[in-house]
Amino acid sequence: MSLLAMLLALIAERLSSPYRHAEVARGHIAQVLRERLPQVWARTSLMLLFLLLPALLVELLRESIAFVPLRLLYDAALLFACLGPRDLSDDIRLLRKARTRGDSAEVARLGAQLQTGPTPDADHRSLIGALFIQSHERVFGMFWWFLVAGPAGAVLYRCASRLPALLGDPAQTHAEFGAPLGAQFAQKVHAVLAWLPARLTAALFGLAGSFDDAARAWRRVQQAPHDNWQRQTWNLLAEVSDAALDWEDESGGGPVETAALDTVLQEVQRMQARALLILLAITALFGAGTWIA
Secondary structure, eight states: OHHHHHHHHHHHHHHHGGGOOOHHHHHHHHHIIIIIOHHHHTOHHHHHHHHHHHHHHHHHHHHTOOOHHHHHHHHHHHHHHHSOSSOHHHHHHHHHHHHHHTOHHHHHHHHHHHTOSSOOOGGGOOHHHHHHHHHIIIIIHHHHHHHHHHHHHHHHHHHHHHHHHHHOOTTOBOTTTOSBOSHHHHHHHHHHHHHHHHHHHHHHHHHHSOHHHHHHHHHHHHHSOOSOHHHHHHHHHHHHHHHHHOOOOTTOOOOOOSTTHHHHHHHHHHHHHHHHHHHHHHHHHHHHHHHHO
16 A cells, blocks of 8 residues: 555656746744743754654544545545655756746755755765755655655654754844744754665665765675764765766766766766666565465
């Protein structure tokens, strides 16, 4: 049933992507969190309640649904709500169109938008690495948690992944209360929930691309000295996925992110599609094994 729910959610997302406009609502939510409730977010217990309560309510409601087809639709609807808010392929397509038009302002805006969210170290901060991180945050992270804990898991990860961005810069303080907005704690919770899923997503991209190059990059990141376990997670996801891309220009000069960026962006989309197919195949395999048992 998990596979059917995932397929329904993906189909719904694909059909609805031209009509999903979440930016305005997200802006209002961010304003409330940042400006009106600074004293609330200074309390980590209330932040945990914000993360756990929606997941608990989702699970309690699911348990009250006895009719299996209705429960399937419920799972798919919750998973669909967690995806996005916009399809990554649509954002990449808009970026490519802006580059074709020569609209540098729009290219800069879309590029900055795609690089929001969790960031690795400065050496790994590139548009291509950011796209793979966004792919995990918008799709794969929710799917992994959905497979483990159903729609409650997807909702939990969705809330945890969005909360740091809504709270803003971890170093920022509120003028009146002088206390951090809680983004540092939110980032730690997000990193804990992403630690294993991000590595599983990196493995998927490795299988979907050049596995040998991905394995070498994995070992390199694991062996490199680091002083921040949170950034190491995003370092690994960005660098392993980028290595698996294994795209070379016509001269064999290695990865290109300038003149041939459109070709690289297309390959990123194809890799995401292949990784999704691998994940769905794994889900189907385990589902079939459970059904036979």
